[in-house]
Amino acid sequence: MTAATAPERVRIVEVAVSGSPRRGLLSRLVGRLGDGTVQVALAVVALFWLMPVFGLLVSSFRDETDNNAGGWWTVFTKPAQLTLENYEGLAANETVLRSFLNTVLITVPSTVLVVVISALAAYALSWIEFPGRGWVTTVVVGLLVMPVQVALIPVAKLFGALGLFGTITGVVLFHVAFGLPFAIFLLRNFFTGIPRDLVEAARMDGAREWLIFAKVVLPIGKPAIASLAIFEFLWVWNDLLVALVFADQDSAPITVVLRGQLRQFGTNIDLLSSGAFLSMVVPLGVFLAFQRYFVQGVLAGSTK
């Protein structure tokens, strides 16, 4: 998408999400297949996609003994197995609850910081002229696909020296750093698409740059910022690797804590299934509530 501007992306994605308005010739291409066949085939595919999640969901509502005794599909014949026991256990598990809180404490500041810092930088790159602007933008583009692995060791050392290793602040800073290139790039593309007249008019009126940024550019940029925020939120919420390296016992998010239980997968399915669902509830909620921004954000940021 290096070439596509943000508004264009919005349109593309809107179309993608809402389905094509026309039933074009590609439809006719596969016209040989009966519509019924296609319906059935796609329904089967959709079932395949839902089943794994459904299996975990059902498992999370069965106690350990039942889970050891038979597969989740036995609930269809014996629905009495369903119980809240695992979730009660989860609610009593202080470590997991604290890690859930940690996830929130890591995700929210990371998202806010990425949005604020990248919006400032993107504004400078799109509407303030300065020498080396092209060069700076190129660097940002280059950093888009940078793997986090290159920074793990040095930043661990750095954080150790600064006393940030094992703290929530450290984890947040790392996420911000690796969230910025994409965020700046996305917002810059969107901001450059803002009609010049608007900005120029404000300048003619003698508005300061800060005001133009806050009163003109930011409001117009809302859709892009929303997509960015949701993408960033999910990215950080779902992270395991970064927290695995930089968090310690007290600052570990839920993914890291659950991973600690993985070794005994077979006997920990009660905790793992309910815990995994607890960790999935928020992103799934965000997904269902903000489908369009969500899809847009993920499409745009998928290479991160």
Place this chain on the structure above:
Amino acid sequence: MSVPDTDAAGAPGARGVGRRRGHQVVDDPSTGRSPRLAALFLLPAALVLTALVLYPLVYSVVRSFFDRSGDEFVGVGNYVDTFTDRRTLTAFKNNVIWVVVAPVAVTGLGLVLAVLTERIRWATAFRLVLFMPMAISLFASGIIFRLVYDEDPDQGVVNAAVVGVHDLFSPSSSYPGAHPRDGAPFTATPEGFASTGTFRTGSAVTVPLVGFAPAQVPANAAAATAPTAGSDELRGVVWLDVSAGGRPNQLDGAEKGLPRISVEAVRDGGVVGRTTSGDDGRFTFPGLPAGSYQLRLPADNFELPFRGLTWLGPSLITPVIISSWIWIMTGFAITFIAAGLSAIPRDALEAARVDGATEMQVFRRVTVPLLMPVLLVVFVTLVINVLKIFELVLVIPPGSSQEEANVVALQMWQVSFGTGGDQGVGSALAVLLFLLVAPAMIFNIRRFRRERS
């Protein structure tokens, strides 16, 4: 990068907002021109990126030439280590498999499904369902698929299905795993357990079996006793020779006969008689011509139940992890490609059709070429994603197939932070990973430059 670039796609009808890029604001006097102000706006980002991305990149490169402690310069020693270490080589090999198989599979599947969804009314719902895995963490997806592929057919749904289908066509045997005791006068042959000796008509044969739980013997089984045979017949008893304090190869009174076991009488390699044991385990071959016969218990009495495949074992683990990744990424590909499809100008296609092209030709000669840039972007995006694959490989394989599933990103983490503690080799792996994604980086920069000029 990652949203289709309709201009670059060469689509004549590409519209709109993209054009605005052409307006260069650079020379306009009314533009804010203030290096100092720009610096202020850029400062926070510059600080963070320099300290936590750029400096670490340089540090990693330098560090990769020093030993584990970081004190001694070892030149390319760490890289040599990397390319001679069995685990790391497996990781590279797997990364190659991933890159070759996974992005193509997802792009292809995405293309097919995107085309098909154009034909259904519930396309939106369908795409939402397939997109949903993107909302779930890779870690949770790993747990989901660990469960899906569990080897136990009473746990993993895949093996449950495989076993269900298998048993539909070949029902399980009645005494799985039962066998003659070691040292008993029976040998295992492909057809079943055959007596080592032969028996004359008029004799009664005892066939003790073990390796089966007494509790699972059918309820109708009666205590086994030795039969006596008439002169023109061969009789025998097959029983479960297992009881507390029981003597091996002896009928101990309490031991149960095994009902419904098929027994064959064999002469000169040919089966001359077939019978089935009764509730007390007795069997009879009546009216046999006088002579000596070999007895055989056909293998299908004892066939072990089919338990499905060891999906998470060393040989299937990488395909299994790839399949879970396909589950995650297909929704992305569909949505992306569907967006590209809807942007294809209809007039170009109509023109081709007017020229007499068949639908297939239109698809191959017009649609696919027009869609190619989109497919390329999807593909490159997926390749980059695949190179960094980590969580799934950490979560899905059990310890015994971890090495076979290994990938570079995981190996890097394990070597530096897991139990390895060698940050020299870890840095080398990080640098190699960086080099692997470098082509994508250059691709991005060139594209960006081209579009600016």
Place this chain on the structure above:
Amino acid sequence: MRLNRLSGALAAAAVVGAAAACSSGGTGAPAGTSATGTDLKGQTVEVIGPWTSDEQKHFEEVLAAFKAKTGAEVTYTPAGDELPTLLQTRLQGGAPPSVAMVAQPGLLAQLAKAGSLKPLSAEVVKAVEDHNAPIWKSLGSVDGQLYGVYFKAANKSAVWYSQKAFDVVGAKPPATWEEFISTGKSVVDTGQAAVSVAGADGWTLTDWFENVYLRSAGPENYDKLSKHEIPWTDPSVKKALEVLGQLFGDQRLIAGGAPGALQTEFPKSVINVFDDQPKAAMVFEADFVAGVITANTKAKVGEDAKFFPFPSVGGSKPAVVAGGDVAVALKDDAATKELMRFLASPEAGTVWAELGGYLSPNKDIAPDSYPDDVTRELAGQLVDAGDNVRFDMSDLAPSAFGGTKGGGEWKDLQDFLATPADLDGALARLEADAAKSFGK
């Protein structure tokens, strides 16, 4: 392997005979030992250890006893498996805890050489000598200087069996390896596998090997192999693997055969034996198996589930492969010194012993302190084996070799389990991996 690999929920259950433990309660020091304490009011010590959940609560009882005695405040930080990382980080940040409970002797040596540990006072040295077999002192020492007090031990030489399965075939606990195999074969006759092997977890396989090796090659060779003074291609290693191959090579003896075993994780292997639908009659692992049985099955430890010492190979004497957590001091203020002295005393261990789920290398803890017969026996074995106790070899090795999931010794033994016929290949791989890790 280390006890604390069983983190979280599982360790929570590591209470042998939980009911018995509750009745004995657990606050305060045993009677008659309270008056001697120094007054340390207003001082604070911090301990970090691997224990979480129930084990954490029990250890905090020990610390409460220390507080009651001295008046010093004690805080405990549970670090789980990540303890080495956390400890290193704290040291780098210049804020070490007062005392750390370390599971790896290698880490103790590393910290001592880096100068991070405080040598223990003559008083503590004497207490360690008085109350423990010499092996524990040498395990806690580096270059002749004592740095660590072994506070908690694991007995990794127990084979747990289902009484019900043994009753069916009329089997008695086997004393020798031959009897072990023949008992196994008679169990196979009843349609069950003999042993459930947790092959998905490499560390259980290293424990299998270590027990066989300690018995077939003797303690001296064990020490040499631990330090890689003899190669893994040594005939003694080959012989041990041949012995082990008698079990691993017989697909009927192992639950699910080798492929099944390689998919079986440790807790599952225990459940395989003591579940309502058992798949095997025996399972080998340390004392903490009891906790898994209690937490995951209806079987009662001591009635349905019993253990016998790892069988003797070729007439070997009783020997125990042990693991343990060693307390090391990172500060040398008065309160820390006093805490180390306390941890070396029988008094401290007794507090936890009464709560259950705990073995001590301290021979002066009264057997009555343990809540049930099984624990008493396990502790007795550990103390009685005296100098025939050897520390878990894989924990002594560099972790790249002895402690990496899917790598090193773990993986090599998993490969051996998969194809026991390829004995020479296994030896060569083990030696190659060992040479690489020890060489650095």
